[in-house]
Amino acid sequence: MYHLLRPLTYPTKTLSQRLSLYFLNKNIRQLHGSLIMESEKIRIADRHKGSDKNVWVEFGRLAVEHKAVNLGQGFPDHFPPQYVRDALSDVSNSDSELLYQYTRSYGHPRLVNVLSVLYSRLIQRDIHPMDEILITVGAYGALYCAVQGLINPGDEVIIIEPYFDCYEPMVRAAGGIPVFIPLEPTKSGAVVSSADWKLDPEELTRKFSDKTKAIFLNTPNNPLGKVYRYEELELIANLCKKHDVVVFADEVYEWLIYNPNEHIRIATLPDMWQRTITIGSAGKSFSVTGWKTGWAIGPSRLIYALQKLHQNCIYTCPTPIQEAVAIAFEKEMPQLEKPECYFNQLPLELIEKRDRMVRFLREAGMIPTIPEGGYFMLADYSKLKVDIDYKPDEPRDLQFVRWLTKNKKLAVIPPSAFYSQQHKHLAEDMIRLCFIKARRALATKFYKKKKRAIRLVDDVN
Numbered sequence: 001m002y003h004l005l006r007p008l009t010y011p012t013k014t015l016s017q018r019l020s021l022y023f024l025n026k027n028i029r030q031l032h033g034s035l036i037m038e039s040e041k042i043r044i045a046d047r048h049k050g051s052d053k054n055v056w057v058e059f060g061r062l063a064v065e066h067k068a069v070n071l072g073q074g075f076p077d078h079f080p081p082q083y084v085r086d087a088l089s090d091v092s093n094s095d096s097e098l099l100y101q102y103t104r105s106y107g108h109p110r111l112v113n114v115l116s117v118l119y120s121r122l123i124q125r126d127i128h129p130m131d132e133i134l135i136t137v138g139a140y141g142a143l144y145c146a147v148q149g150l151i152n153p154g155d156e157v158i159i160i161e162p163y164f165d166c167y168e169p170m171v172r173a174a175g176g177i178p179v180f181i182p183l184e185p186t187k188s189g190a191v192v193s194s195a196d197w198k199l200d201p202e203e204l205t206r207k208f209s210d211k212t213k214a215i216f217l218n219t220p221n222n223p224l225g226k227v228y229r230y231e232e233l234e235l236i237a238n239l240c241k242k243h244d245v246v247v248f249a250d251e252v253y254e255w256l257i258y259n260p261n262e263h264i265r266i267a268t269l270p271d272m273w274q275r276t277i278t279i280g281s282a283g284k285s286f287s288v289t290g291w292k293t294g295w296a297i298g299p300s301r302l303i304y305a306l307q308k309l310h311q312n313c314i315y316t317c318p319t320p321i322q323e324a325v326a327i328a329f330e331k332e333m334p335q336l337e338k339p340e341c342y343f344n345q346l347p348l349e350l351i352e353k354r355d356r357m358v359r360f361l362r363e364a365g366m367i368p369t370i371p372e373g374g375y376f377m378l379a380d381y382s383k384l385k386v387d388i389d390y391k392p393d394e395p396r397d398l399q400f401v402r403w404l405t406k407n408k409k410l411a412v413i414p415p416s417a418f419y420s421q422q423h424k425h426l427a428e429d430m431i432r433l434c435f436i437k438a439r440r441a442l443a444t445k446f447y448k449k450k451k452r453a454i455r456l457v458d459d460v461n
């Protein structure tokens with residue numbers, strides 16, 4: 001029977017032929033899969049059930065299918081700085097035979113050394129390169145090692161909403177119990193900033209208990225762009241100290257902060273170093289998300305747990321990429337305070353794109369929440385009167401985004417994906433857009449299509 005269900009292959013030329021073939025083969029694979037799934041054993045492990053749906057898969061595919069301008073996925077479409085590209089090309093032709101082989105499991109020595117110098121300065125303490133840093137496959141890898149390395153079944157983990165969507169399945173896979181608390185928009189009207197989204201201190205206090213093991217803190221936040229103020233961090237820090245809780249500080253957008261905001265690392269607050277794992281990403285720092293290199297930094301007592309987990313699943317990350325990232329940091333280290341530093345240039349370029357997108361969204365009749373950091377923006381579309389027959393069994397934002405992609409050729413992400421089941425309704429009136437797209441690409445594609453997108457305005461009133 002199975003041989004009849006083999007995927008089809010024949011020479012195809014056009015994109016639409018290739019797409020049709022892709023979806024035909026997908027159906028065959030699904031049919032094949034459903035036959036196999038009749039077996040009790042050949043199926044996903046119980047601890048991953050319920051986590052198998054992924055917003056990026058559905059909406060990425062929809063964007064391709066409808067040839068939409070894709071402002072959904074979060075990656076730049078400009079080149080990284082030339083010296084970053086040169087670093088990898090030099091490494092790929094290196095005379096050192098060692099650079100072609102496995103490197104140290106917990107992190108390539110040249111990379112952990114430069115990161116220890118950099119973060120010793122940023123976190124204002126001596127960071128040991130071998131015991132207090134772990135290099136991982138992207139920040140995702142660091143998050144995974146932190147959760148799997150430290151969470152026991154039954155431990156509670158606080159997740160602030162909206163959150164980077166993998167936090168929840170990671171906690172559940174470790175047997176942990178996610179405890180959600182949404183940031184609350186405290187202001188409405190035409191001008192809303194991510195700073196207007198706040199934690200209710202009393203509600204937060206109630207979420208901590210003897211069972212709380214950890215809290216995720218993502219600053220600047222994806223998808224909102226919120227940059228936490230000192231007082232907000234202090235509140236979280238005091239609760240963590242009171243209840244002996246670890247902080248997973250996801251700071252992958254640490255360099256993407258818009259004036260006059262300031263990135264404050266929670267690890268620098270009094271007595272917080274010993275309970276904080278700071279997570280960073282080369283992909284976000286140097287606009288090379290495809291290099292998939294990240295790190296976790298913290299006290300050896302915590303990093304030990306992550307290192308052990310890492311050594312038994314990934315063991316070691318690619319040597320040439322780690323070497324190239326190290327070279328890139330070595331170049332930036334002496335000029336961190338100077339305007340020519342990439343980490344100072346990129347936010348200046350991005351703030352223009354941010355403001356341009358704010359203008360566009362307003363013209364189109366939406367209310368953007370202006371982000372203080374990161375490269376995403378939420379926008380409220382509820383004032384648009386669009387002809388959609390919303391079904392009650394699915395959050396409205398999913399249905400609106402499908403309509404927008406199909407009818408206006410603009411692909412974005414429905415932000416209810418960043419909320420727990422019980423709070424998805426809080427995001428139903430919003431969409432998430434990514435504004436780190438090349439100026440030229442935006443000019444030629446998105447903003448030229450602006451007229452079509454702007455027709456949304458016609459639907460108002």
Ligand SMILES: Cc1ncc(COP(=O)(O)O)c(C=O)c1O
Nearest residue numbers: 138139140164222252281283294
């Ligand atoms: C908040 C947040 N954390 C972690 C990651 C993952 O980073 P990496 O690509 O380095 O795995 C992302 C990527 O979009 C992110 O937005």
